[in-house]
Amino acid sequence: xxxxxxxxxxxxxxxxxxxxxxxxxxxxxxxxxKEDNNKDFDPSLYKxxxxxxxxxxxxxxxxxxxxxxxxxxxxxxxxxxxxxxxxILRYVKGTKMFGMLYTVSECSDLIGYxxxxxxxxxxxxxxxxxxxFHMGSGAISWASKKQPIVALSxxxxxxxxxxxxxxxxxxxxxxxxxxxQEQAKATMIFCDxxxxxxxxxxxxxxxxxxxxxxxxxxxxNW
Numbered sequence: 001x002x003x004x005x006x007x008x009x010x011x012x013x014x015x016x017x018x019x020x021x022x023x024x025x026x027x028x029x030x031x032x033x034k035e036d037n038n039k040d041f042d043p044s045l046y047k048x049x050x051x052x053x054x055x056x057x058x059x060x061x062x063x064x065x066x067x068x069x070x071x072x073x074x075x076x077x078x079x080x081x082x083x084x085x086x087x088i089l090r091y092v093k094g095t096k097m098f099g100m101l102y103t104v105s106e107c108s109d110l111i112g113y114x115x116x117x118x119x120x121x122x123x124x125x126x127x128x129x130x131x132x133f134h135m136g137s138g139a140i141s142w143a144s145k146k147q148p149i150v151a152l153s154x155x156x157x158x159x160x161x162x163x164x165x166x167x168x169x170x171x172x173x174x175x176x177x178x179x180x181q182e183q184a185k186a187t188m189i190f191c192d193x194x195x196x197x198x199x200x201x202x203x204x205x206x207x208x209x210x211x212x213x214x215x216x217x218x219x220x221n222w
Contacts, residue, residue, distance in 0.1 A: 001059045002099025007092055010052045014089065021094025022087060026066045030084070033122040034072075038079040046077040049085045056092065059099045061132055061142040063088055068128070068144040072121075105136040108181065112169055112189040116147070116161035118154045127151045129161035131168060131189075141172060155195035162191050162200055 011017050053067045066088055073081045114131040121128070126149070132142040145164075151157035169187045176183060191197055 001102070002097060003056055003059050004096045004099075006056065007096040010056070011089060011093055013052065014049060014086075016086065016089050016093070019086075019090050019093060022090045023094065025063050025088050025091040026069075026084060030066070030069070031120075031122050032069060032073065032081060032084065034076065035123070036078040036080050041077045041079050041082045043074065043077055046082060046085070047074050049082075049089070050074055053085065053088055053092075060092075061139055062095075062098065063092065064142055065128070065130060065144040068146075072146070100138055103137040108136055109185060110135045110169065110172065110176070110183055110187045112165050112187060114158075114161045114165040114189055114191050116151075116157045118151060118157040121146060125150055127157035127160070129157075129164045131161065131165040133165075133169065133172065141168065143168070153195075155193060155199065158191060158193035158196035159199050162189060162196055165189050 008017075011019070050067070050071050053063065054071065057064050057067055066084070070081055070085050070088075110133060112131055112133045114129070116127050116129050118127050119125040127147045128144060129147050130142075130144040132139050134140065147157070147160050147164075149160065151160060166189060169189065173183050173187065191200075
């Protein structure tokens, strides 16, 4: 699955057919703010480019994070936000042949990967959760979204991200069962934070982690 034709249409829509391609969708450690000192940008045009890029994420998980990031500023975009959106298009131009490849595979186990930043939002210090799930030969579900609470530590941010991924996998397993593809084994979710892994293995929250348990109730309606 690829969207090369759609990419060309989007590049033409924003007069970027002749732009120079970049090798990454954004710079490392990018921070954006609503209170940026740059001048205001046309909200209508900004919403058009964000909407076009959001549609592209259906087959491009590699731009999911940065597109999710710039979508937070559609109410009052700044010139700096517009420049980041254009950089994404420059990256997309150089990778228009990227897409999702699905092949016949004997393995049908559902496997997840999760990660987060900590206090990545300059405006409210909330973290961003991200996950991707693989089944068979390729990714079948992915997301990047700001967390609904302010994490007080890296471990908490990672734990909230893992919890979000666990909620997603519960829904996916139920859906697969209804399609006749019931998962016989427990779904493995990989996390790169040892403290979050330790917390997830502890079925009883002690007094130092009760605040996480109570605040995660918010995720039930997220």
